[in-house]
Amino acid sequence: MTAATTTHGGSRTPGFFDALAPGGARALFFLSVTAVLFLFAFPVFWLVLTSLKPGWEVFYVHRSTEFTWGNYVDVLQEEIVLNAFINSFVIATAATILSLAVTVSSGYMLSRFRGPIANTWFGTIYLFRCIPYISWVLPLYFVTQWLGIFDSYLGLLLPHIAVHICFFSWIMKGFFDGIDPSMEHAALIDGCTRWGAFRRVALPSAIPGIAALAILCWLWTWNEFLFALILTSHNTPMITVVMAQFVHELGTEWNLMSATAVMTMGPALIITIFGQKYVIKGLRI
Amino acid sequence: MAEVVLSNVNKRYGAVHAVKDVNLTVNDEEFVALVGPSGCGKSTTLRMVAGLEAISGGTISIGGRVVNDLPPKDRDLAMVFQNYALYQHMTVYDNLAFGLRNRKVPEGTIGKEVDRAAGILGITDLLKRKPRQLSGGQQQRVALGRCIVRHPKVFLFDEPLSNLDANLRANMRVELKQLRERVPTTSIYVTHDQVEAMTLGDRVVVMRDGWVQQVGTPLEIYNEPRNLFVAGFMGSPPTNFIDVTVAESDGKLYAEAKNFRVRIPQNRDAALRPYVGRPVTLGIRPEHIVLGEPAPELEAGFDGGINVTEQLGSELLVGITAAGTEIMVSRIDPQQGLTLHESVRLSLNPTHLHFFDRDSEEAIV
Amino acid sequence: MLLLVGPAAAVLVLFQIVPILIGMNASFRSWALYDPTKTWVGLKHYIYVLSDPVFMTVVLPNTFLLMFLSVAISLVFGLALAHLLNRDFLGQRIVQTIVLLPLMVAPVIVSTMIRWMFNDQFGIVAVVWEGLGFEPMAWLAERWPSFSIILFTDVWIWTPWFTIILLAGLKSLPREPYEAAAIDAAGRWRVFTHITLPMLRPVMLVCIVIRSIDAFRTFDQVWVISAGGPARGTEVFSVYAYIEAFQNLNFGRGSAAAVVGGVIIMVVGLLMYRVLNRLMEVSR
Numbered sequence: 001m002t003a004a005t006t007t008h009g010g011s012r013t014p015g016f017f018d019a020l021a022p023g024g025a026r027a028l029f030f031l032s033v034t035a036v037l038f039l040f041a042f043p044v045f046w047l048v049l050t051s052l053k054p055g056w057e058v059f060y061v062h063r064s065t066e067f068t069w070g071n072y073v074d075v076l077q078e079e080i081v082l083n084a085f086i087n088s089f090v091i092a093t094a095a096t097i098l099s100l101a102v103t104v105s106s107g108y109m110l111s112r113f114r115g116p117i118a119n120t121w122f123g124t125i126y127l128f129r130c131i132p133y134i135s136w137v138l139p140l141y142f143v144t145q146w147l148g149i150f151d152s153y154l155g156l157l158l159p160h161i162a163v164h165i166c167f168f169s170w171i172m173k174g175f176f177d178g179i180d181p182s183m184e185h186a187a188l189i190d191g192c193t194r195w196g197a198f199r200r201v202a203l204p205s206a207i208p209g210i211a212a213l214a215i216l217c218w219l220w221t222w223n224e225f226l227f228a229l230i231l232t233s234h235n236t237p238m239i240t241v242v243m244a245q246f247v248h249e250l251g252t253e254w255n256l257m258s259a260t261a262v263m264t265m266g267p268a269l270i271i272t273i274f275g276q277k278y279v280i281k282g283l284r285i
Numbered sequence: 286m287a288e289v290v291l292s293n294v295n296k297r298y299g300a301v302h303a304v305k306d307v308n309l310t311v312n313d314e315e316f317v318a319l320v321g322p323s324g325c326g327k328s329t330t331l332r333m334v335a336g337l338e339a340i341s342g343g344t345i346s347i348g349g350r351v352v353n354d355l356p357p358k359d360r361d362l363a364m365v366f367q368n369y370a371l372y373q374h375m376t377v378y379d380n381l382a383f384g385l386r387n388r389k390v391p392e393g394t395i396g397k398e399v400d401r402a403a404g405i406l407g408i409t410d411l412l413k414r415k416p417r418q419l420s421g422g423q424q425q426r427v428a429l430g431r432c433i434v435r436h437p438k439v440f441l442f443d444e445p446l447s448n449l450d451a452n453l454r455a456n457m458r459v460e461l462k463q464l465r466e467r468v469p470t471t472s473i474y475v476t477h478d479q480v481e482a483m484t485l486g487d488r489v490v491v492m493r494d495g496w497v498q499q500v501g502t503p504l505e506i507y508n509e510p511r512n513l514f515v516a517g518f519m520g521s522p523p524t525n526f527i528d529v530t531v532a533e534s535d536g537k538l539y540a541e542a543k544n545f546r547v548r549i550p551q552n553r554d555a556a557l558r559p560y561v562g563r564p565v566t567l568g569i570r571p572e573h574i575v576l577g578e579p580a581p582e583l584e585a586g587f588d589g590g591i592n593v594t595e596q597l598g599s600e601l602l603v604g605i606t607a608a609g610t611e612i613m614v615s616r617i618d619p620q621q622g623l624t625l626h627e628s629v630r631l632s633l634n635p636t637h638l639h640f641f642d643r644d645s646e647e648a649i650v
Numbered sequence: 651m652l653l654l655v656g657p658a659a660a661v662l663v664l665f666q667i668v669p670i671l672i673g674m675n676a677s678f679r680s681w682a683l684y685d686p687t688k689t690w691v692g693l694k695h696y697i698y699v700l701s702d703p704v705f706m707t708v709v710l711p712n713t714f715l716l717m718f719l720s721v722a723i724s725l726v727f728g729l730a731l732a733h734l735l736n737r738d739f740l741g742q743r744i745v746q747t748i749v750l751l752p753l754m755v756a757p758v759i760v761s762t763m764i765r766w767m768f769n770d771q772f773g774i775v776a777v778v779w780e781g782l783g784f785e786p787m788a789w790l791a792e793r794w795p796s797f798s799i800i801l802f803t804d805v806w807i808w809t810p811w812f813t814i815i816l817l818a819g820l821k822s823l824p825r826e827p828y829e830a831a832a833i834d835a836a837g838r839w840r841v842f843t844h845i846t847l848p849m850l851r852p853v854m855l856v857c858i859v860i861r862s863i864d865a866f867r868t869f870d871q872v873w874v875i876s877a878g879g880p881a882r883g884t885e886v887f888s889v890y891a892y893i894e895a896f897q898n899l900n901f902g903r904g905s906a907a908a909v910v911g912g913v914i915i916m917v918v919g920l921l922m923y924r925v926l927n928r929l930m931e932v933s934r
Contacts, residue, residue: 032734033745040810041748043763044755046774050766102661121659128666130916132867134888135908136666138895139673143665162665223756225870226888230896240758244874247762254766261759268754272747279750280814337829358835370826374848383844384834431830 044265051258071259081260084237088228091156091238092221096214098157099164103217104210106165107172108198112181129166137230144231151235159231160221167220168213171282175209176202212282215275222267239264286313287348287438287471289334295342296329296495303329305495307343316465316472318486320479322518326495327475328443334473335364335441348438358387362439363432367447369424371416377403377427378412381434388435402434405467422453426460433468442474446481458484479519483507491515508637513646516568516639522602524639525574525612527567531560539584540567540638545608548584550635556649557640565649568639571602571615579632586632591625607631677905695906704882705890705907710914712797713886717865720804721858727805728812729854735813736820750814752807761874764803765790793883796876800884803871812857819853820846859923866915887911 052067075081110122140159141150149155179202187197203210228238243264246257271279289311296304304326311317319327332338334345336357344351352360363384372380381399390398403409406426416424425445432440446454458481465472476482482489483503491498491506491514499511510516516524529540531549538549538557547567549557557565579585589607601617614631623629640649677695699705735745752760767773768789780786789795823846831841847854869888872878878885878893885893891911895904 029734029739033739036731036734037745037748040752040806043760043767043806044751046767047763124662128662130863130919131670131912132888132908132915134867134869134891135673135905135912136669138891138901138904138908139669139676140665142672142676143669158661159665162661165662166666219754223758225756225758225873230892240756243756243758243762247765247874254769254772257762258766261762265755265759268751268756272750272754276747276750279754280818335829335833337832357829357832362833364830364833366826366830368824368826370824370830372827372830372844372848375844383831383836387835387837387840431834 047258047265048262050254051262053255055253055255071255072263075256075259075263080237081239081242084239084242085263087153087236088222088239091153091160092218094153095157095160095164095221096218099161099168099217100210100214102161103165103168103213104172104203104206105198106169107174108176108202110169110173111176112184125166125169129170133163133226137227140227141230150231151233153236156227156231156236156238159227160224163227164217164221168217171213171216172206172209175206175213178209179205208278209281212278215271215278216282219268219271288313288346289439289471289473290346291330291334291343292345293343294330294333294340294345296326296333296338297341303495304333304341307492307497309490309497309500311471311473314469314471316474316485316487317490318482318488319473319475319490319492320477320482320518321492321498323477324494325492327477327490327492330492331441331443331473331475334439335362336360360439361437362441363435363437364441364443365425365428365432365445367444369416369428369448371424371427371431373416376413376415377408377419377430380416380427381412381430384431384435398434399430402430405433405464406430421449422457425449425457429464433464438471440470440472442472442476444476446476447478454481461485480521483519489519491518493518509648510568510639511648513566513568513641516641516648520570522571522613522615524568524570526641527569527608527610527612528564528643529567529608530564531557531562533558533561540565540640543609545587546584547587547633547638548635549638553638553640560640560649564643566641566643566646568641569633569637571613573634573637574612574614574631575634576614576617576621576629576631578630583632583635585635586630588628589631591623591627591629594623594625605629605631673905674909676902677909679902691902695903696910698903699907699910704885708882709885709887709890712884713866713868713911716797716801716804716868716886717862719801720808720865721862723801723805724808724812724861725854725858727809729816731809731813732816732820735817749810751810753810753814755807757803757807757870758874760807761803761871764799764806765875768799790876791880793880796880796884800871800875803875804865804868807871808861808865811861815853815857816850819850823849855923855926858926859919862922863915863919866918867911887914 051071052069054066054068054070106121106125109118110125137159144150144155144159147155149158183201183205184197187201188194192200223240225240225244228241229244232238232241239260243257243260246253246260289309291307291309294304294307295302307326307330309317319330321327329338333340334347336352336355340353344353346352347360347362372383375383378399381402382395385395385398399412400409403412406429408423408426408430411419411423411427416427419427425448428445446457449457462485474482474485483506486503488500489503489506490500493514499506499515501509506515506519510519510524513526517526527540527542527545529542529545529547532539532541538554538561540547540549587607589605589612591603592606592611593604595602595604596619598619600615601619601621601623603614603617603623605612605614617623641647642649678692679690731749735742735749768775770776770786770788770790773789775789776786787795789799827845827849828841831845836844867888868886869892872884872886872889873892876884878889887907888911891904891907893904894907895901898904
């Protein structure tokens with residue numbers, strides 16, 4: 001049967017708007033939606049606006065009429081900013097690719113296996129998910145120095161992957177839980193090894209989930225701040241750290257800073273507009 | 286008076302016309318069963334009566350009052366859902382009391398009503414439990430309790446027994462009938478199970494593809510089906526249909542098919558004479574075919590080969606190839622020794638022949 | 651099976667377990683980043699941290715306050731928004747995109763945006779504020795206004811998370827209890843409290859616990875907006891540990907603070923789960 005609608009109100013679960021007269025309900029609804037949109041969109045809009053204003057106009061953003069791309073040009077000519085963008089991009093991409101390999105198999109194991117080893121893994125991951133970042137990033141500062149990988153790509157990649165395992169194994173587990181295991185049983189009867197069943201049957205079915213995970217993973221790494229702050233110095237600037245430094249040191253140059261911020265926000269905007277469906281998939285717990 | 290009248294009721298979902306011109310009067314305290322295959326519009330019709338679906342066309346009135354624009358809570362009815370729809374986190378007592386509390390009935394009265402309903406349904410011991418601690422049958426009784434506690438004008442049932450296993454379903458059917466004795470109320474009962482419809486309904490409404498096919502008492506529907514669909518849908522095992530041609534010989538009419546020639550009784554002459562030379566569909570129920578040679582003047586015998594036998598213990602069901610098609614014969618003595626592929630002589634009971642126009646599928650009367 | 655987990659386990663051991671052990675080890679030593687010797691000092695750092703008035707009277711309360719308020723406000727708004735979005739209307743796609751935005755942008759960026767908006771001379775908020783006739787307010791110069799901005803930022807970022815998850819939850823609720831309630835003459839509010847909330851309880855609980863544990867370790871927003879100021883008034887636990895380790899260069903103390911915080915949040919997380927489970931039972 002096709003989906004039913006209630007006679008009064010159009011929502012599937014009765015909302016409090018239905019108590020009002022139809023005209024009043026619609027008005028209140030649109031008002032609320034508009035208010036919410038405004039609240040969420042305005043800061044972004046304001047930032048973009050500020051980034052398009054030349055330096056002296058920044059103080060009267062709401063009143064000025066000049067627009068310029070100059071800020072973007074200036075900012076991109078700063079070597080540190082350019083480097084930071086490149087580094088962040090490389091790290092995010094590399095970390096995603098490497099993490100996926102490990103997280104997917106970890107998630108598969110959490111989903112399909114029981115028994116002492118699986119339970120220990122489960123507990124370990126859960127535990128480390130709860131530990132505050134600061135608690136392990138402080139000593140990581142030393143670990144990376146001892147290993148000689150401080151302030152380098154490797155020094156950032158490996159810790160990120162470690163965090164990814166803890167966070168994203170859950171999401172992968174969720175996806176694998178949603179795939180019927182009887183297909184894999186059929187494959188086993190048909191002569192596959194456990195690994196073969198995973199590779200040939202489970203993995204292809206999980207591709208939408210893996211895509212969602214990849215997007216979330218990439219974005220999370222790109223946006224990450226604390227690790228970048230502590231584990232890098234002059235050699236490997238990361239864009240989030242550079243941003244924060246702008247705020248504290250170049251406090252009066254809001255136009256330049258907002259241009260940098262908008263560019264940093266770029267991937268997020270693109271992904272939100274085009275990859276929405278994947279993001280929402282990945283956010284379900 | 287709690288009469289429910291549906292007048293030219295229609296329901297459209299965009300381009301889909303789910304319920305088409307339903308006209309039905311449910312008399313006061315009458316129990317009407319709506320039956321039909323999935324997607325025939327029976328549930329939609331019920332939900333329009335309940336107020337859970339908007340009515341696209343026509344009117345529905347309860348107790349003489351048109352209720353098209355009234356919300357469900359103002360229509361003075363109660364409903365039992367297929368999935369029970371109990372409030373999971375409330376006790377059974379609170380489930381029963383919920384509707385009364387929302388209507389600001391004083392707690393003392395609520396207590397009495399709940400006790401009364403629980404007594405009738407035998408769930409007094411369960412009042413303090415939560416739904417998830419109850420079995421399917423118990424949950425359904427609580428759902429029934431929710432109905433009777435408010436003394437509404439109309440009861441609506443949406444396939445309430447479909448989630449129960451076969452034995453429980455049979456028991457609940459009996460309990461429903463007993464409930465009807467104690468609390469006679471105008472009722473509309475939707476089901477896809479024709480056994481439930483036949484056993485429970487004072488009258489049965491057969492629906493298909495949004496149209497009402499036939500309205501009548503169970504026996505009327507069974508013995509005088511108005512079209513091919515009703516004949517085939519009601520009754521188990523289903524009616525046998527044979528493609529025959531009407532032929533005339535010596536002023537007598539015969540139904541003819543491959544290796545099949547049966548005399549059409551005189552009282553059907555007038556109806557079938559216009560069909561001489563044309564194909565029609567013959568319908569005969571499995572219990573109206575017997576093994577053996579009929580009385581010669583009936584000319585109602587034919588041969589067939591046995592395909593399959595199904596032993597039920599109480600009777601034998603035999604599938605036979607005859608007249609160019611497969612026929613089911615029932616109520617054969619379970620001790621009867623029959624072998625596969627054996628050729629047997631059969632005869633049909635000529636007073637129970639049904640004829641249907643090949644194109645319109647309407648019964649020829 | 652071990653093959654599946656082997657590489658992951660190796661990375662995990664090296665980059666999580668080992669550092670944590672080092673951290674705990676460090677917390678018991680006099681370990682300054684400028685001082686090569688790491689002499690064992692026992693619980694000296696822990697005593698320092700736990701008796702540090704700033705930690706006990708400012709940092710911990712701040713952290714808990716931020717955690718409770720942020721989660722509570724985001725939950726309420728998230729639930730309301732989820733209800734709002736639970737119907738089909740024109741432009742739903744656009745609304746959904748905008749609602750997703752705060753989650754996708756880096757917290758550092760969000761904090762920057764909001765800090766710019768609240769700039770006491772040129773920020774848009776100041777302009778509107780004074781335009782409405784109020785006295786100019788130095789938002790970041792006082793403790794509670796600063797805290798409020800940080801709280802606002804956190805709520806801004808995380809309300810959408812609640813919204814998306816609760817919306818999915820709402821959409822998956824069965825239809826029949828609502829229909830039964832419609833026949834039972836239940837008013838809108840009663841339907842919400844007696845039917846929607848109890849059915850959403852499991853989802854809400856998980857959200858609350860996860861989000862609370864995350865809120866406790868907030869760093870980015872606080873660091874960018876106020877750096878823990880003014881005068882350490884908005885410092886939260888992770889900022890405290892960071893400052894001790896990398897500004898005061900006392901690695902041992904920073905580690906001790908980090909361990910203390912870690913233990914607290916694990917205990918609190920467990921307690922919260924139990925309490926909330928009990929609290930959310932509604933029978934009437």
